[in-house]
Amino acid sequence: MIRDMIRPGNLLRLAVFGALLAFLLAPDRFAGLLAPLTSNGAPPIYHQSSLIDLTLSHLFTVAVSTLAAAVVAIGLAIFVTRPAGAEFLALSRAVVNIGQTFPPVAVLALSVPAMGFGEAPTRMALFLYGLLPIFENTLVGLSTLPPAVMETASAMGMTGRQRLLKVELPLAMPLILEGLRLSAVIGLATATIGSTVAAKGLGEVIVAGLLSGNLAFIVQGGVITGVLAVLLSDGFQAVARYAAKKGGARPQTGA
């Protein structure tokens, strides 16, 4: 356990996380680092809101919308892989695909009149955008399970529900987690545009930099978002690896 934790990869993760935390808690200490990016004595560190508040609210927005997308997308994928829902497969695919092809900016523009400014339109946009990766991955996970395993699950006397909960979902879990990872990472980056409709988030720093021509703001907003995305992606992969290991190597279908 201890030896696992001091592997080089984990040390790097820890270092990156530590650096991010240090910056968020006391950004002024890094002012000297960012000062060369400013001109005319503009402030190198964004101070209109606290960076840590912005980061937490950014993460919260992503978490809420990814969770909502997960509930709907996984639920839908389960439904269309049951005999009763099979005929809705094509329709669900179409609906979810529209969610992905519709640009989040357009969703924001359209939903502000209905929902007002703030977090709500951003969450809506991220929710729609996040459906597809989770849906498609769950669908692949549930529809490519080894036929021999599925047959014996029924032959042992599992009801449809038992089979889903005890066999299908656990075996599809690595793929479902991969879908969640994609959605969360895309959401994290996309959430920055929420600041154009007054959602609290790291986009605010970037937008402020763009408006005042302050490169230091743009860089700190961008780098924080980027580092969060890398750490999040890495975390999801670690969980997926654990799930795959616990589930044993997934056997190839057929043979």
Add this chain to the structure above:
Amino acid sequence: MIELSHLTKVYGGIAVVNDVNMTIEAGTLTVIVGTSGSGKSTLLRMVNRLIEPTKGSVFIEGRDVSMLPAYELRRSIGYAIQNHGLFPHWTVARNIATVPMLLGWDRKKVDARVEELMELFQLDHEQFAGRYPHELSGGQQQRVGVARAMAAKPALLLMDEPFGALDPIIRAKAQADLKAIQRRTGTTILLVTHDMAEAVHLGDRIAVMDAGHLKQYAPAADILARPADAFVDDLIGTVDRPFHYLTLGTVGSAVEPGEADGAPLNADASLYEGLGALLWSGRKTAPVVDAAGAPLGRVSLDTIADRAARPQ
């Protein structure tokens, strides 16, 4: 007792199982043999309703299986297949415990049963209970698959090519083990195979299927001696027939008084094994001993040859 009555399955206008009638005695091992596409696996899957018949019924102990909810029926019938279908995310112990857990047995009883079965199938509990299926060899996976099928002590066990994925040596051992376990537990077994040698070796009775029809259903010796038609004859194989026949008798049944030189044969070895031993050692006769090693007499090449001839 299991009764198949006018059992029929039609797919796209073609009857893959066509009006099959069969009675299987409790406590016997019945083998359904046929080429691929003969409908033998479909027939088997209609017994536990993995496939619902188009027409006809299956009765187990006089009860129509369609009267029970399918999942309840299946918990009372063991099921083992070629690719074992073990749950890859569960340990060996959890896999074997599948049906007892579904039936809601209490933890202690489940654990005791798992241990008992692992011993029966020669899997060291301490070593294997916590392993995952992909950490086992093919032979071990197959044994876990059969152990799982027998976990809730079903009176009936269905097996579809259970030894199909095993190499010949492990396969012979698995067949012998299954036969021994079947004798010990008295489980009724319905086993599907395409291999006539396996059918003759294992089956108390053999059912031959072709193109959905039940061609012949009789004890192995009858099938070999009096094949119902050209198809059954073909399936047995003209060249192999005498040898199949010899696998049915034991050396002990062909003993005559007298003495012979060389290594003795065991009385419970099959005549086929006896023939092999005699031919390979270049002897015309060999001494026969019983399980304790006491001499019983001798067996000769001529006697064995007589036993391989078509019965008149």
